[in-house]
Amino acid sequence: MKVLVGVKRVVDHNVRVRAKADGSGADMASAKMSINPFDENAVEEAVRLKEAGVATEVVVVTTGAANAQDVLRHALALGADRAILVETAEHLSSLATAKVLREITKREAPQLILMGKQAIDDDAAEVGQMLAALLNVSQATFASTVKIIDGKALVTREIDGGQETLELSLPAVITADLRLNEPRYIKLPNLMMAKKKPLETIAFADLNLSTSSKVATIHVAEPPARAAGKMLNNVQELIDVLQVQVQTNK
Amino acid sequence: MSILLIAEFDQQTLKAATRSAITAAVQLGSKIDVLVIGYNVNAIAQQVANVQGVTRVLVADDAAYAKPLAENFAPLVQNLSSNYSHVIAAATSFGKNLLPRVAALLDVDMVSEVTKIIDASTYVRPLYAGNLNATVQISETIKLLTVRPTGFTAAKDSEQSAPIEAIASTGDKALSRFVSENIQVSERPELGTASIIVTGGRSLGSAEKFEALMSPLASKLNAAIGATRAAVDAGFAPNEWQVGQTGTVVAPDIYIAIGVSGAAQHIAGMKESRMIIAINQDPDAQIFQWSDYGLVADLFDVLPKISAGL
Helix, strand or coil: CEEEEECCEEECCCCCCCECCCCCCECCCCCCEEECHHHHHHHHHHHHHHHCCCCCEEEEEEEECHHHHHHHHHHHHHCCCEEEEEECCCCCCHHHHHHHHHHHHHHHCCCEEEEECCCCCCCCCCHHHHHHHHHCCEEEEEEEEEEEECCEEEEEEEECCEEEEEEEECCEEEEECHHHCCCCCCCHHHHHHHHHCCEEEEEHHHHCCCCCCCEEEEEEECCCCCCCCEEECCHHHHHHHHHHHHHHHC | CEEEEECCECCCCECHHHHHHHHHHHHHCCEEEEEEEECCCHHHHHHHHCECCCCEEEEEECHHHCCCCHHHHHHHHHHHHCCCCEEEEECCHHHHHHHHHHHHHCCCCCEEEECEEEECCEEEEEEHHHCEEEEEEECCCCEEEEECHHHCCCCCECCCCCCEEECCCCCCCCCEEEEEEEECCCCCCCHHHCCEEEEECHHHCCHHHHHHHHHHHHHHHCCEEEECHHHHHCCCCCHHHEECCCCECCCCCEEEEECCCCCHHHHCCCCCCCEEEEEECCCCCHHHHHCCEEEECCHHHHHHHHHHHC
16 A cells, blocks of 8 residues: 655744744744654654555655755655655645645555645645545544554544544545654664655646635734733732632623 | 535534634625534524524535535535635634535635634634734635634524525535544533633643642633643643644633643643633743733642632
8 A cells, every 4th residue: 555645844843933024924034944743743654554564655745845855855764765846936825735736646546645734834724635625535634543444544533522533435635633643763874764765856837737826915923912911929819810800701 | 795604513502613603704794604514403403593693594414414524514515605705614623624625626725714804805814823923815706714713702692593494415425434432521611612711731740630630620610621732641631621733722711821831832722812820830931921910839739729719
């Protein structure tokens, strides 16, 4: 069984992102970039499926500029077999990204497609579900466990108020929650090996897709800061504050 | 503007998150059809009919809809969408699972996690875990949105009752099958829509102490209980109690953070709360930067006193 994993290059989760002075977007200048954390969970899960003898090949794919190769190398170092970069300098919407992944899916014919439940830059959580619709296949979002049994995927999802388990026909699209696994620490020999693994570049233009999006960002700003709070001296003051607040809240 | 809104409910009750989405819909237009998809959902349809702002209730009642499988729900919503300017759901795990699938079936882009509506095609949504707010404009003919329940008050019941119409099922696509669920049944208010939340961090020390200290306080305040990711990962509290970027995003009237350090991903999930009160042993804890009231104290000493003093 072949597994395709979608990954995205995003600002590292430790970076505190600020708005550009003109409000045109996030200020990304010199910010440290990393693989989207949820996508790293997806790669880890695919590699574990291969180690368990369930998956035969793990292919990672991303779309972006040439520098997005670094997150593909990271995925290869985690244990993916080969990588595909669909290269474009344009920003792609969720739907356009899903269409890129549809084209790669047609070419690679994987039985399982994994990716993070959302990217930590735009926090949209849309691409996986869109891809499943475009392929007319099953989906399981926010996955915390994935098992392949008798040609089906048994997936437990994190939902509001608890968990739910679904059985999916394959092929299927599954989006990873952080609880799916703990991605392994990459050792130096794996990094060296990753440099030798195949990384193919496909020009976005060759896929005959449009980059035009009907969602435009017109302004980006930091939310207003909260006013400075008051430190209380003892527990009785806190009880008094709470009593007043609870009363006015009724 | 005519709006199609997808309702979400448990066995007996319309979710408060859907009531918030109805309030968002009212800001977009005056014709609001609410679609109830399920199996044996007459009682839910009746509840929806009584909510203020609802023009009409559409009910798709079929065994294929007994569980909210996106593969079965999406084609139904897709078929109805062409009659509407907007299709809306609350940005819950249900709405976020369903609406992007509908969007791709309609070949449109969508806007997720809307926190504010500026006009019919312009909205505010958070980026980078709420570190930034983006104002976005969508020019699709059919505009699909998920709206954050915390950004909109819950619509109340009205005296009138909207008409209820049955619509045909699009059937079982047989792509996926519901196996089981593990839903915590609690007497307490739901985390995502509670007006008071008490949240515990890892410094509570153990599952037993978490329970012993948090429960009495939550009961006194009729509050929902939340937990930090660290407390959940340490096994002190179940996953579904997690407040933060990757858990539930909350904005109660009163948020009480107990032994919470204030990690960025936690702040992202609660900073819109009307009032934040923090108790922590560490005077330098980040949480105090975000709090209206702070108390530096030993949790194990003061929590029983607070519970007793209220």
